[in-house]
Amino acid sequence: MKTTILSTLTTATMLTGIAFAGNDNGQFESKTEILKWKDGKQAVFMLEFDDSCVTHVKNAIPELQKRGMVGTFYINPGNGPFKNQENAWENEIPATGMEYGNHTFTHKGVLTKEEFDKEAKQCNDTINKCFSQRNKRRLISFGRPGGVPWEISNEENSAVLKKYDLVERPAFFGYPFHVKTKDEMLQLVDKALDKGEMGHHDFHGVGGDWLSTPMDMFIALLDKLETNKDRLWITDPISYHxxxxxxNETTISIIKESKKQIEIKLTCKSDSELYDLPLTLATTTPENWRKCTIQQGQLKTTLPVAGGRVVYSANPLTSEIIIKSIP
Ligand SMILES: [Zn+2]
Known part of the structure; x- marks a missing residue:
């Protein structure tokens, strides 16, 4: 038996962690790959909202909820708008499926590393209080406040982010700075789909407050996302990250394979305490397979085989996966 493992193959479609297994006796050769985006979606889109505006609570979140979409809210718990809706932010919104990001406690900017440390910590403490059922260490998205002084070095900035498990989000991009019309806003979705990459729009007020996106533009964007939801992974910046x-850090190798069973092994180099999002894998199977079981540790699922391959969700921490044909 000859086995070839291509641990970090990069192709035109940017698929990494592909494993092929060959067999000298002319038997079946399987191939397993990590799909570019979760659930095999074509592209990614993220909606981000800054400054804990009152219109996020009143206007944006109800519209997201209607469509079952996630938005990520970069809150400033030390400011008036947050306090105005404190009960909603702390007790109601966390149960709706929305995510929170750290936008510092007061949005005043920072002059020293110590100030940033305090601002980052206090905001994280509020986020953790809002999501008190998540009692495990986890990554939180960080959006640096704009239009205020930020007088610390990149090294000091990175050290504080690392200390509090913060991940800096992609640079702010949104109305009215980078997007001026409804058409331009809708084109963000087409661009993400055309490139097969991540697109995002960042908001301040929605239908009110400051730098406010008009309600009709907001609704048009959500409707466009909804129309394309089969092709788009609409998610939050931490899941994307x-x-x-x-x-990029997972390799797949074939342990064993036959015409009835394929065994593979995942090796993920990322910190397993923080990087626990299931990956979507596709494994090619012999032609006559119609259904199979996927076993990962104690977890066993049954899935259909379509077009000679099975697509499944795999925990990067699982290590061994056994795929078995069901006659
Ligand atoms: Zn801001």
């Missing part, structure tokens, strides 16, 4: 990191 985890998938991307794990995809």
């Amino acid at each position: 985890k998938y991307l990191t794990e995809r």
